[in-house]
Amino acid sequence: MIEAHACDEDDTALYRRVNVDAVLGHDATTALLIDDFERRGLSIWDRDRVLLANDHFSPPATAERADISNRFLAFAREREIPNLMLDRGICHQLLVEHQLCQAGGLVVGADSHTIMAGGIGVCATGMGATDILFTLATGTTWLRRPETIAVRFHGALPPGSGGRDVVLALLAILGESGAQYRSLEFHDESTSRLCQDDRFAIANMAVEIGAKFGVFVPDEVTVDYYRKRDGELLGTLVRPDQDAVYERVIDLDLSELDPRVAKPWSPANVVPLRELEPTPITTAFLGSCASGRLSDLRDAAAELTDRKVHPDVRFVVIPASVEVFKQALRAGYVETLTEAGAIVNHSSCGACGGIDKGVLGADDVCVSTSNRNFRGRMGHWDSRTYLASARTVARAAARGVLAPDLYGERRNG
Template sequence: MSMSLACKLIARAAGRERVTPGEIVTCQVDLAMFHDSSGPRRLAPMLQQLGAAIWDKSKVVLVMDHYVPERNEDARRIVRIAREWAREQDLPHVYDSIGICHVVVPQHGHIRPGMFCVGGDSHSPTGGAFGAYMFGIGATEMLGVVTTGELWVQVPQTIRMRWDQRLPPGVSAKDMMLAMIGRFGMNGGRYQAVEYAGEAVRELAMPERMTLANMSAELGAQVGLVAPDEVTQEWLEAHGAPGVDFAPWSSDEGSADEEHGFDASALAPQVAAPFSPANAGPAGDFAGTAIQAAYIGACTGAKLQDLRFAAEVLRGRRVARGVRLLVAPASHEDRDEAEREGVLEVLRQAGAQMLPSACGVCAGYGDSFAADETVISSTARNFKGRMGPPSTRVYLASAYTVAASAVAGCIADPREVLA
């Protein structure tokens, strides 16, 4: 019988030759990731109460990204707890204030094809872009993982999203995701495994595949998977994980429980209206909506590829009067490479204000937008009250569309600017 990629990954972690959807199995965890918000301040007291120790410190990664830079006493307290606990535990993999966990962790070679990983954050499915089974869990489940190295999971069904043809200029993985969420809703993944396939997916660079896997959370999936290939291998070799064998990690023909097809060549830039990523439709449907701020940030919208997209639009242009363009690169690595390529200079010349590489406004910590402001953002979520007061209206879009809208002073189709 054929097996999906999700089944193969779980079978390996469970020490089984095969598994079938619906089974409940116990898996050995290869990596546990958490950040300053989800990790030590919750785990440390529980571990102390139990008198328990971490099962394997080499398999734990801690990232400080949510409450940094510290803007108030509460943030300073939370980050101090994380830093002190990391020193006490002598953790070997700690990344402090250098970017967002979902970008920093793979950039340091921690996620590779075939792994079974968990993260203390809902966007942990990002790891699926590398052919790893990775999903978010809560603090109680994480306590079990860090003390035993094990976690039970119910083997999911696989929903295959096949994207044929190639994306046109000005259209990106963010548009693909918003289109799928708009079509199927935020429970369209039914907490199963969603696998992205087809020519358009194979043509995507790794940062774009990471966006697909990441926003599987907004689609309601447990994991979002892309079968690894030469693109994956080349990216990992450049990030400290050479010699990766991707051959075993692909779905067998006919193994998907459900399949949906899309024509990538016909996809228009997408925008999601307040207050849900599911309120998505072609950018032209929202054209002319005045904005006061444009934000290029977060793990879904400010990786190196996103910064390049924005520069394509902004080169030789200026942000419209009365509009603030804020840019928070997803990691220091992405920021530094964008600086070397001249990408950040293009953004600055256009009038962009650079912000620290952290979760920032997207996570609702520290900075936020003002009451009654209308914002277009490359983030993953636009829930009421998340990025400002309840009256703040946030539209979601790709970095292309955010940049084009910043220039126009209103929501705009980036293809018109690029043309």
């Protein structure tokens, strides 16, 4: 895809200058480039190709964050950005819900989890504020063509397992830097194809493995997603050449993947849930751009039907976007979760980055569907966060403990 977007003529160069199809930005990082953008007297190269969302401070929890948010919003409004998504959810979810995001396209964003759009065959990656400033002004950036690791999925996921368990298994294999500045190319050859939400979860956390891109080879699941979203396929399905050369090929038998958990303080500190020592929890979190989609809310609601959240646990649920929130409301998932004792909050990043709506204290132990469990990320330095799937999070919330027998004490699906 990089060569197809190149706007220079030197195909032997290590770095190629490329045209981008869209730029993504949110309040927290876009605010970092405003001073330089205005000082240089720059203008945006194509307002229609920019999507901006206030998702970190939505709504702001402090006066300082309100000032940052207001500056960001003023910047977008003064430039008449048509795709300003005001309090509509997490920017990465909003991106894949938007027609700007098309198969075969090249998207850059001011956040590392922009990579999630690879779940629908988009070449997407995150960059720093300075790089995004340049791209906003020129519509171009520089990229080095990465080496590629092919990951081929076989078999079928057992009941109770999902995309989160798949990507945690990959993190156990490759570690936090095993795909550094490489492209992870996902080939879904499984008996029953991974659903789109599972693919988003896997692509989202490809960056936790160090990947520059994490792209699913498009197939009928991809086409179905675009047809439901846009009415028809508008982009280009880019598939690997038959003679494609890979740095490494990983074959993963999905049928062997029972639920996985990442222990503090690394997403790669992964063990099967059945091998985890029983760990009492104080907090459960279902949300973030890594999860918080409709299937996650569905799974959690199924686990908590006719059950209650443990009295010692605070269970915070944040749908990834307002559109997901509305779908969950119509399906009855929000009512089920609320009846069980969960706290359902406005669509935003929330507790994932220790921002608001469930920040952890020193004594808190959390099981979370977020993508990172670095020390201090979700709150106090001494708090502890375990990463797991929405189903595992909901089961732990009901039991009050993250235990190896969670999947033996209730239905297996």
